Amino acid sequence: MKSSKKSKGKKFAFQSPKGTRDLLPNDFLYFDKVEKAVKKTSSLMGFSRIETPMFEDVKLFERGTGSSTDVVKKQMFLIKGKGGENFALRPEMTPGVLRAYIESGLSHVMSPAKFFYWSPLFRYEQPQHGRYRQFYQLGFEILGADDPAFDAQIISASYGVMEELKIKNIIIKINSIGCRTCRANYVKKLKEYYKNKLNKVCRDCNKRYYDNPLRLLDCKEEKCQPIKTQAPQTLDYLCSSCKTHFKQVLEYLDEMKIPYIIEPTLVRGLDYYSRTVFEIFTEGLDFALGGGGRYDYLSETLGGPRMPAVGAACGVERIIEALKTQEISSVPKTRSKVFLIYMGDQAKKKSFEILKSLFDAGIAVNEAFSKDSLKSQLRMADKEGSQMALILGQQEVFEDVIIIRDMESGAQENVPIKKLVDEIKRRLK
RNA sequence: GUGGCCUUGGUGUAGUAGUAACACUGCAGUUUGUGGCACUGCCAUCACGGGUGCAAAUCCCGUAGGCCACCCCA
DSSP: OHHHHHHOOOOOOOOOOTTOOOOOHHHHHHHHHHHHHHHHHHHHHTOEEOOOOSEEEHHHHIIIIITTSHHHHHOOOEEEOTTSOEEEEOSOSHHHHHHHHHHTTHHHHSSSEEEEEEEEEEOOOOOBTTBOSEEEEEEEEEESOOOHHHHHHHHHHHHHHHHHTTOSSOEEEEEEOOOHHHHHHHHHHHHHHHHTTTTTSOHHHHHHHHHOGGGGGGOOOGGGHHHHHHSOOGGGGOOHHHHHHHHHHHHHHHHHTOOEEEOTTOOOSOTTOEEEEEEEEOTTOSSOSEEEEEOTTHHHHTTOOOOOEEEEEEEHHHHHHHHHHTTOOOOOOOOOSEEEEEOSHHHHHHHHHHHHHHHHTTOOEEEOTTOOSHHHHHHHHHHTTOSEEEEEOHHHHHHTEEEEEETTTOOEEEEEGGGHHHHHHHHHO
16 A cells, blocks of 8 residues: 555646647547548539648738737737747638638639638637637638629538538528628718717727727627617618629528528628628537638738638537537447457467458458457457457467457357458458 | 636546545456456546645645636637
């Protein structure tokens, strides 16, 4: 007792940084399933994969995502390069994807271009349910097109992934916040409306009034609600082309029978959105699984060419949370059906040769090299649910045979090692 | 950035001041070359640091992390 206490080492002092998590083998049962769904949907709909650096010039986000947004103002991990460069770990993908598209010259080769991504992002936030400092997003971007068909296709792609995963009761909340012209017009009206009510709304709304008036519509403060509901709505102030655009998006969604509700107060938090904005929800979870919208001016804002575009991003951890909440099962672990057991050093050595030949023949084999007793190796084989065990001892090595044991019936048979591959293949089907 | 709750072995829990209990899992074994059952043994300085007490998992303070509500977002 005392000696065991004395022999204890120091407590392991490291833990994963706040808001980050390790993806352990069991997590990948879900992770891989989602990844498979996004790849399938992408290939069916013609999106090709893109990946960009995990860090970029901080200005890309300041100018692109918008310096008035929380994401840029207080949620970026900043890195100082040794040469004095200012980088930021990417808090979102869109500006990087657009940058890559222009920089690579791809914009001259394929336009419009349809991309999908599956990438980790970083935001310095207070972690919470469904919210991490490092998290994965899957997303779609269509660059160089302003046709409303693409808005619908972006939504359809996101919806398709959810559908593929069998997530229940998916609902799209959608709105249009107009183009530069009609939005400016609307914001003016909105400010006029709020002007003489500023003493009746919360402190945050007073700030929003000056910083980002559209966000007034986002307020959840109780005392602001009555004022909010009476406020002018973006949809009533759309210019005729924005109105037509939005109407067509909805019509296309109707054609695909994608369920949506128009949410007049939906505005979203990133500066670059224009016209269509949307978020994706499912039953049982209060956070959005995804969101996106059109960003027709982002390219110009970054000093690039005029390039209308639309995109969406979904939180992978959130989708997985939905799968778990809705008890949608993960992909079952694929276990190898064959388990190799050795007895003695000579057999252990020989087993490498056998393992190699089985791998070469495309047969998955499990073993337990750290357990030397036959008993514990068999126990292991049993636990793994193996269909057959291959038992190799001194005697067998000497005779150049191996025992195949059927784990269910317990029947055993000696097989010449030369014929092992064929014999296993025969039994596996 | 603000406020509230929480933190006991790999997992889930018990234990409100006298030096950690239970279940599952894991590991080792129950005589030598055969699993699934059963049995035995082992695996926690009670998140970390400090304080008060003769005595602290148990009270107090600090830190870290988790959760929740804001904020915002995926």
